[in-house]
Amino acid sequence: MSQLAELETTDLMPDDDRAALAPESSGIGEVSQTRLMIRRFRKSKLAVISGIILIIMYLGAIFAPFLSPNDPAQVDANYKFSKPSQLTFSGGPGICQVKQVIDPVTISSHYVTDCKNAIPLHFFGRGFEYKLFGLIPTDRHLVTVDKGKLLLFGADSQGRDIASRMVFGSRVSMTIGVLGVIIATILGSVIGTVSGYVRGPTDTIIQRVIEIIMSIPQLPLWATMAAVMPPNMSVTNRYFLMTIILSLVTWTGLARQVRGKVMSYANADYVNAAKSAGSSGSRIVLTHLVPNAASHIVAVSMLAVPTAILAETALSFLGIGMLDPAISWGVLLQDASKIDVLQQYPWVLIPALAVILCVTCFQLLGDGVRDAVDPYS
Amino acid sequence: MLVFIIRRLAYAILTVVAVSVIAFFIIELAPGSALTEEISRLRAQGAEVSGAQIQAMEQQYGINDPWIVKYWKWVSGLAHGHMGQSFLYHEPVSQLIGSRLALSVALSFGAIIVAWAIAIPVGVFSATHRYTIPDYIITVIQFVGVAIPEFLLALGVMVAAVKWFGLQVGGLFDTQYLNAPWSMARFGDMVSHLWMPLAVIAVGSTAWLTRVMRANLFDVLGQQYVQTARAKGVPERRVIWKHAVRNALHPLVMTFGTTLGALISGEAIVSIVFALPTTGQALVQTLISKDTYVAATLLTLLSVLLVIGNLISDIALAWIDPRVKVTD
Numbered sequence: 001m002s003q004l005a006e007l008e009t010t011d012l013m014p015d016d017d018r019a020a021l022a023p024e025s026s027g028i029g030e031v032s033q034t035r036l037m038i039r040r041f042r043k044s045k046l047a048v049i050s051g052i053i054l055i056i057m058y059l060g061a062i063f064a065p066f067l068s069p070n071d072p073a074q075v076d077a078n079y080k081f082s083k084p085s086q087l088t089f090s091g092g093p094g095i096c097q098v099k100q101v102i103d104p105v106t107i108s109s110h111y112v113t114d115c116k117n118a119i120p121l122h123f124f125g126r127g128f129e130y131k132l133f134g135l136i137p138t139d140r141h142l143v144t145v146d147k148g149k150l151l152l153f154g155a156d157s158q159g160r161d162i163a164s165r166m167v168f169g170s171r172v173s174m175t176i177g178v179l180g181v182i183i184a185t186i187l188g189s190v191i192g193t194v195s196g197y198v199r200g201p202t203d204t205i206i207q208r209v210i211e212i213i214m215s216i217p218q219l220p221l222w223a224t225m226a227a228v229m230p231p232n233m234s235v236t237n238r239y240f241l242m243t244i245i246l247s248l249v250t251w252t253g254l255a256r257q258v259r260g261k262v263m264s265y266a267n268a269d270y271v272n273a274a275k276s277a278g279s280s281g282s283r284i285v286l287t288h289l290v291p292n293a294a295s296h297i298v299a300v301s302m303l304a305v306p307t308a309i310l311a312e313t314a315l316s317f318l319g320i321g322m323l324d325p326a327i328s329w330g331v332l333l334q335d336a337s338k339i340d341v342l343q344q345y346p347w348v349l350i351p352a353l354a355v356i357l358c359v360t361c362f363q364l365l366g367d368g369v370r371d372a373v374d375p376y377s
Numbered sequence: 378m379l380v381f382i383i384r385r386l387a388y389a390i391l392t393v394v395a396v397s398v399i400a401f402f403i404i405e406l407a408p409g410s411a412l413t414e415e416i417s418r419l420r421a422q423g424a425e426v427s428g429a430q431i432q433a434m435e436q437q438y439g440i441n442d443p444w445i446v447k448y449w450k451w452v453s454g455l456a457h458g459h460m461g462q463s464f465l466y467h468e469p470v471s472q473l474i475g476s477r478l479a480l481s482v483a484l485s486f487g488a489i490i491v492a493w494a495i496a497i498p499v500g501v502f503s504a505t506h507r508y509t510i511p512d513y514i515i516t517v518i519q520f521v522g523v524a525i526p527e528f529l530l531a532l533g534v535m536v537a538a539v540k541w542f543g544l545q546v547g548g549l550f551d552t553q554y555l556n557a558p559w560s561m562a563r564f565g566d567m568v569s570h571l572w573m574p575l576a577v578i579a580v581g582s583t584a585w586l587t588r589v590m591r592a593n594l595f596d597v598l599g600q601q602y603v604q605t606a607r608a609k610g611v612p613e614r615r616v617i618w619k620h621a622v623r624n625a626l627h628p629l630v631m632t633f634g635t636t637l638g639a640l641i642s643g644e645a646i647v648s649i650v651f652a653l654p655t656t657g658q659a660l661v662q663t664l665i666s667k668d669t670y671v672a673a674t675l676l677t678l679l680s681v682l683l684v685i686g687n688l689i690s691d692i693a694l695a696w697i698d699p700r701v702k703v704t705d
């Protein structure tokens with residue numbers, strides 16, 4: 001069955017793959033494991049598309065100041081909960097002017113949008129100053145306006161540009177979960193390998209500890225640990241503590257998976273052969289067990305990323321994760337936590353779309369990687 | 378079976394004790410205590426709080442005891458039902474928890490029932506009608522259901538309910554029933570406030586369980602005993618429901634604990650968005666206001682819920698699959 005599938009794919013294979021199947025080689029057996037995985041991964045279109053979207057999103061995070069027309073931290077009382085700017089294309093791309101008009105009779109003020117005298121958009125114009133990659137000082141931005149403010153997604157409770165904050169928020173939101181999972185993966189692999197290879201009382205104790213941690217509901221546990229952080233901490237310290245908090249819960253699931261894999265390999269013939277040839281325990285673990293489990297570990301870790309990203313967003317939304325001077329998607333969504341605000345100014349919920357897109361892409365990417373890595377499970 | 382249950386029960390109790398130590402330890406790490414908050418609150422009201430008074434209060438609350446002593450005081454009180462007084466809510470903790478716990482249990486277990494009730498038939502349909510248009514539609518809905526975080530869904534549903542359906546959302550009762558005595562109308566009002574959060578909590582798990590059920594049943598349907606049953610001339614409906622579904626349910630029972638954990642987490646955050654008085658909501662409030670001991674109590678209680686859920690799932694699994702008992 002699987003051989004048939006392989007034969008069918010030879011037509012679609014890139015040339016270098018076909019070279020590997022050239023007559024003088026022994027055929028399918030010559031294709032390396034990694035290449036097989038890449039080939040299987042490429043087959044799942046959804047996973048590939050998700051991967052591309054995520055790359056674009058990360059590029060957006062790197063070039064955040066260039067992409068955002070306004071300084072994300074700039075507070076402006078005149079633009080409190082201001083509507084998204086209306087775009088117009090008559091006479092080149094521009095935004096409609098918004099004027100405050102005071103009714104001469106009732107003396108009540110209201111806003112009038114005037115699209116006749118649109119404010120033109122400039123590409124690569126000058127705006128607030130920043131340092132690209134933290135090194136090159138510049139003030140160029142993708143789009144700017146001369147007058148007024150370009151607010152693609154409107155403004156928040158303090159008149160800050162939601163679109164710019166959303167782009168900047170990806171820097172925290174899209175890295176904190178990944179870093180947390182990386183730490184968790186290291187912890188989980190080490191503990192899981194020890195548990196699965198050493199066995200005996202060590203294994204029992206580790207498994208009991210994991211069971212205990214797993215019997216506390218995840219989100220409340222995260223919330224409790226996050227609430228321990230003093231509120232006057234600097235943004236950077238908070239960021240790093242958050243990654244550690246995220247990893248302290250996530251490692252348990254990973255450790256279980258790694259333990260299972262290591263245990264199933266530990267009885268394999270090649271491990272016994274290595275043992276009888278006089279290999280030390282650490283050598284068996286490092287050269288036989290870990291490399292064999294590596295692809296599986298990567299797949300399981302990738303599937304843990306969406307949960308971690310959501311956890312940061314949820315905690316920040318509750319006001320116990322990242323706090324205001326920091327910009328993350330969860331912090332942005334705090335404005336949306338009051339129903340009356342949400343009803344009047346529905347655009348404060350726009351950052352939620354970024355969260356959903358990012359999480360869905362990670363989920364699909366993780367599914368694709370898992371299917372590519374172990375197709376038989 | 379009895380030995381099995383007793384052993385599991387003993388494990389569960391040990392787990393709860395360990396969890397209470399962890400919960401208390403984490404919360405003790407926090408700088409400042411409810412007392413410092415209370416003192417600053419009193420000062421803000423203009424009350425004179427002298428150093429001697431602070432010392433007396435510290436003595437009374439045992440602020441400077443080593444944490445193991447504090448833990449013992451707290452946990453022995455907990456075991457006897459004396460949970461002290463909440464600084465935040467200014468009422469005894471046992472009173473605070475009673476109704477909240479009931480609501481949390483109702484929401485989490487209600488959501489699990491909803492999830493199973495929908496996931497099993499839909500999963501069966503999906504697996505028996507693989508690669509048809511309804512199956513594709515179900516698959517897409519599942520992906521969306523898993524991907525949207527509960528609190529965003531809750532926000533979206535609330536806005537939609539208010540904007541397009543003119544429903545009153547948030548809280549447990551309408552204002553007119555807030556302090557009214559219990560009556561059918563009041564109960565009806567509560568139900569009308571609860572179904573929406575319940576649905577939101579259940580969505581993610583329903584989607585996930587449907588996926589699990591579909592995959593399981595599909596595996597089972599490929600097995601030879603199903604083929605044998607069909608070859609014998611057993612009607613298809615009977616083959617699916619009696620022969621295949623029963624074996625496909627097994628992994629669903631195994632994941633009961635995971636599902637319940639997700640639902641308890643979901644319950645906590647959804648009830649904050651909907652402003653429902655549940656344990657999870659109180660936990661976050663007490664955490665923010667540094668109401669230390671109450672927070673530890675609430676975290677432990679939420680874990681007790683999960684431990685009980687796991688216990689039920691273990692016993693149920695041993696009951697439907699005797700092999701589990703043997704290997705244990």
